[in-house]
Amino acid sequence: MEMVTKAPGSVAGGFLARLRAATGQPLADAEAFGESFLLTKLADAVQWARKYSFFPYPFVTACCGMEYMSTAGPRFDIDRFGAALPRFTPRQADLLMVVGTITHRIAPILRRVWEQMAEPKWVVSFGACTSSGGPYNNYAVVQGIDTIIPVHLYIPGCPPRPEAVLDGLIKLQERVQRERGGQRIPERHGSGRPL
Amino acid sequence: MPNNDRLLSIIRGRCAEAVIRTDDYRGDATVVIRPERLLEIARVLRDDRELAFDLLLDVTCVDYLGQQPRFELVYHFYSTRHRHRLRLKARVPESDPTIDSLVPLWVGANWLERETYDMYGICFRGHPDLRRIYLYEEFEGHPLRKDYPKEKRQPLIGPGSKGTYKPRPPEIPHAHRVEGMLGAELMRVQLGPSHPATHGTVRIVLDLDGETIVNADVEIGYLHRGFEKECESGFYYQAIPYTDRLNYSSAILCNVGYCMAVEKLFGVEVPLRGQFVRVIGGEISRIADHLLCIGATALELNAFTPFLYALEARELAWDLINALCGARVTSNFVRIGGVSADLPEGFAELCQQNFKRILELVADAEGMLLENPVFRARMEGVSIMSPERLIAYGVTGPLLRAAGVDLDLRRAEPYLIYDQLDFDVPLGSQGDNLDRFLVRLTELRQSIRIVEQCLRLIPPGPVDVDDPALRLPPKGRVFNRMEDMINQFKLVTEGPKPPPGEVYFAIESANGELGYYLVSDGTGKPYKCRARTPSFSNTQPLAEMVRGRLLADIVPTFDMINMIGGECDR
Numbered sequence: 155m156e157m158v159t160k161a162p163g164s165v166a167g168g169f170l171a172r173l174r175a176a177t178g179q180p181l182a183d184a185e186a187f188g189e190s191f192l193l194t195k196l197a198d199a200v201q202w203a204r205k206y207s208f209f210p211y212p213f214v215t216a217c218c219g220m221e222y223m224s225t226a227g228p229r230f231d232i233d234r235f236g237a238a239l240p241r242f243t244p245r246q247a248d249l250l251m252v253v254g255t256i257t258h259r260i261a262p263i264l265r266r267v268w269e270q271m272a273e274p275k276w277v278v279s280f281g282a283c284t285s286s287g288g289p290y291n292n293y294a295v296v297q298g299i300d301t302i303i304p305v306h307l308y309i310p311g312c313p314p315r316p317e318a319v320l321d322g323l324i325k326l327q328e329r330v331q332r333e334r335g336g337q338r339i340p341e342r343h344g345s346g347r348p349l
Numbered sequence: 350m351p352n353n354d355r356l357l358s359i360i361r362g363r364c365a366e367a368v369i370r371t372d373d374y375r376g377d378a379t380v381v382i383r384p385e386r387l388l389e390i391a392r393v394l395r396d397d398r399e400l401a402f403d404l405l406l407d408v409t410c411v412d413y414l415g416q417q418p419r420f421e422l423v424y425h426f427y428s429t430r431h432r433h434r435l436r437l438k439a440r441v442p443e444s445d446p447t448i449d450s451l452v453p454l455w456v457g458a459n460w461l462e463r464e465t466y467d468m469y470g471i472c473f474r475g476h477p478d479l480r481r482i483y484l485y486e487e488f489e490g491h492p493l494r495k496d497y498p499k500e501k502r503q504p505l506i507g508p509g510s511k512g513t514y515k516p517r518p519p520e521i522p523h524a525h526r527v528e529g530m531l532g533a534e535l536m537r538v539q540l541g542p543s544h545p546a547t548h549g550t551v552r553i554v555l556d557l558d559g560e561t562i563v564n565a566d567v568e569i570g571y572l573h574r575g576f577e578k579e580c581e582s583g584f585y586y587q588a589i590p591y592t593d594r595l596n597y598s599s600a601i602l603c604n605v606g607y608c609m610a611v612e613k614l615f616g617v618e619v620p621l622r623g624q625f626v627r628v629i630g631g632e633i634s635r636i637a638d639h640l641l642c643i644g645a646t647a648l649e650l651n652a653f654t655p656f657l658y659a660l661e662a663r664e665l666a667w668d669l670i671n672a673l674c675g676a677r678v679t680s681n682f683v684r685i686g687g688v689s690a691d692l693p694e695g696f697a698e699l700c701q702q703n704f705k706r707i708l709e710l711v712a713d714a715e716g717m718l719l720e721n722p723v724f725r726a727r728m729e730g731v732s733i734m735s736p737e738r739l740i741a742y743g744v745t746g747p748l749l750r751a752a753g754v755d756l757d758l759r760r761a762e763p764y765l766i767y768d769q770l771d772f773d774v775p776l777g778s779q780g781d782n783l784d785r786f787l788v789r790l791t792e793l794r795q796s797i798r799i800v801e802q803c804l805r806l807i808p809p810g811p812v813d814v815d816d817p818a819l820r821l822p823p824k825g826r827v828f829n830r831m832e833d834m835i836n837q838f839k840l841v842t843e844g845p846k847p848p849p850g851e852v853y854f855a856i857e858s859a860n861g862e863l864g865y866y867l868v869s870d871g872t873g874k875p876y877k878c879r880a881r882t883p884s885f886s887n888t889q890p891l892a893e894m895v896r897g898r899l900l901a902d903i904v905p906t907f908d909m910i911n912m913i914g915g916e917c918d919r
């Protein structure tokens with residue numbers, strides 16, 4: 155995983171030395187902090203906070219929900235990764251977890267939930283059904299939610315094991331860390347083309 | 350064994366002119382009748398003392414495209430008093446696909462007929478509310494008709510849609526237009542379809558007077574995934590993974606029911622050891638299902654700790670399933686003619702160890718819940734329904750047993766090796782939510798007892814039938830013997846071919862009677878593969894159970910019904 159903050163000590167010390175040389179000032183106040191502060195870019199810090207405090211909205215419809223529960227449960231404990239607290243109103247959530255088969259009947263509701271979420275927001279397609287329709291290829295089932303909303307991460311499996319979910323979450327966190335201002339991580343839409 | 354000859358002769362005697370023919374195939378009694386006499390015969394079936402068919406299990410239809418008349422309506426009945434079954438069939442033509450509704454006799458026919466209307470376009474004369482149930486009003490055509498292409502989609506939004514979709518305000522048909530408190534208007538509220546307490550996708554539309562529910566309408570179908578259409582398009586063995594996804598919290602039970610129905614069609618029975626393995630797998634599934642139900646109820650009544658306990662206990666049950674077949678949820682464990690694998694080494698010890706811990710966790714969770722006054726207040730005396738009414742709705746399983754009706758198919762019609770096992774069937778007395786909860790809790794412990802007995806009694810021997818028409822030969826033989834190679838090739842490419850005919854077979858799943866109705870036309874694919882799922886019938890009385898009660902009572906009632914989306918919406 156990418157290091158978020160620059161460790162104090164040598165790096166920060168070097169920085170202070172250069173600062174002192176450049177300004178010619180004693181910088182007494184800064185030195186008084188010793189090793190107890192961190193230097194980072196503001197954008198890094200914001201993304202770091204975001205990636206470790208996801209508020210997922212679990213849009214749970216079907217069998218994958220069983221494994222979603224396990225992931226949240228005591229053994230696998232998604233809380234260790236800072237994504238434990240589900241918000242059941244889209245207005246308070248920033249991570250839409252689409253868990254389970256999406257049928258044509260429920261598709262408008264999913265889209266509405268997604269529209270109601272505030273930016274920045276991310277979408278996880280949890281399981282085979284949401285990624286491609288999974289085992290169902292018939293009149294009732296949407297062949298992948300990326301035909302109706304953008305998706306940032308696909309987790310394969312029918313249903314994915316909790317280990318796979320956690321792995322997916324970590325991958326998403328890595329990508330969120332790399333986001334900058336207007337530059338969001340690429341999302342996929344429709345036939346796999348980036349939007 | 351029920352005496353079908355006697356049953357059929359009674360029916361022929363009672364309504365001679367209305368009956369076209371009767372038959373008895375593989376132990377299923379069938380009566381074919383003239384469609385215009387349906388209501389009259391149904392009344393006799395229900396009210397005659399010797400027949401007493403009080404439970405309408407299923408209504409469905411088979412589309413015989415190219416035959417005249419085209420549609421065959423199929424009704425399945427059960428008598429809780431005499432414990433016998435009957436299938437009633439009547440044909441209606443394509444030009445006028447109309448038949449009388451059975452709602453005046455069984456309220457439970459309401460949703461079943463709506464489903465048949467939705468899927469096949471059959472009109473039911475006298476039905477109070479003939480709307481689509483699974484699909485949406487914008488959908489054109491009836492997908493289970495044989496001439497509806499499987500992959501013809503009619504999306505509401507996104508690619509291929511007309512782009513004209515507008516959400517409609519929620520309606521409640523036949524809503525009471527009463528005035529609320531202080532003459533104010535009633536408030537219309539929607540619970541769902543994406544609500545934390547509807548842990549499936551269901552929408553409950555309510556009219557509230559203050560906090561009291563005046564009208565309620567339960568809308569299901571958000572998870573309709575075309576189970577039947579998928580099964581009909583593949584070989585018999587290809588349907589097994591879809592059965593996993595019916596009741597995904599107890600997948601092995603769904604597998605067992607389906608495979609046994611196919612075996613009934615073939616007229617074969619698996620060897621004794623195979624039967625034991627099926628019971629072991631099935632009961633562990635039942636344990637996991639009840640644990641989920643108990644845990645989710647606790648969670649939704651705001652008791653988070655017992656939920657975590659129940660979830661950990663379910664993990665332990667899943668560890669056993671994982672050891673059996675390598676999957677946790679969608680196990681795909683049972684095969685037509687056997688099971689995918691024998692018990693793994695050391696399974697008995699693993700069971701012993703995990704059961705011990707499960708019982709500890711359950712005891713802890715139980716203590717925390719039952720001694721909690723809030724939990725008790727929300728469960729005790731809530732949503733009582735009389736046994737007669739439940740039966741009229743077609744309710745089975747723990748929900749019915751909590752009302753004191755002793756109906757457990759493992760006892761009533763023992764299949765597999767259940768008649769050799771010693772277990773109790775817990776019954777409730779009040780029929781309130783607390784009884785439903787306690788029944789599940791006790792059943793869970795009984796299931797552990799069953800598995801322990803099975804592990805003690807299981808005999809050595811093969812788990813699969815030795816029949817190349819059903820079960821793949823062992824790989825070693827396939828590579829070395831021409832004949833086995835051909836058998837494998839034929840089975841995989843053409844599917845197992847049962848003789849033409851039709852059967853219904855039911856097991857006691859975690860939520861009640863899970864039955865499969867299969868029609869074979871002699872090819873490797875089922876002509877019709879219908880699952881009679883308990884959640885569907887069990888969810889129907891919800892609206893009536895909560896009417897007149899407080900809004901907050903919906904949550905525990907819905908939890909105790911244990912609606913599983915895949916099973917209810919198929």
Ligand code: SF4
Pocket residue numbers: 216217218219253254255280281282283284288289311312313314594679
């Ligand atoms: S991916 Fe598989 S397990 Fe998940 S919802 Fe779809 S069918 Fe169920």
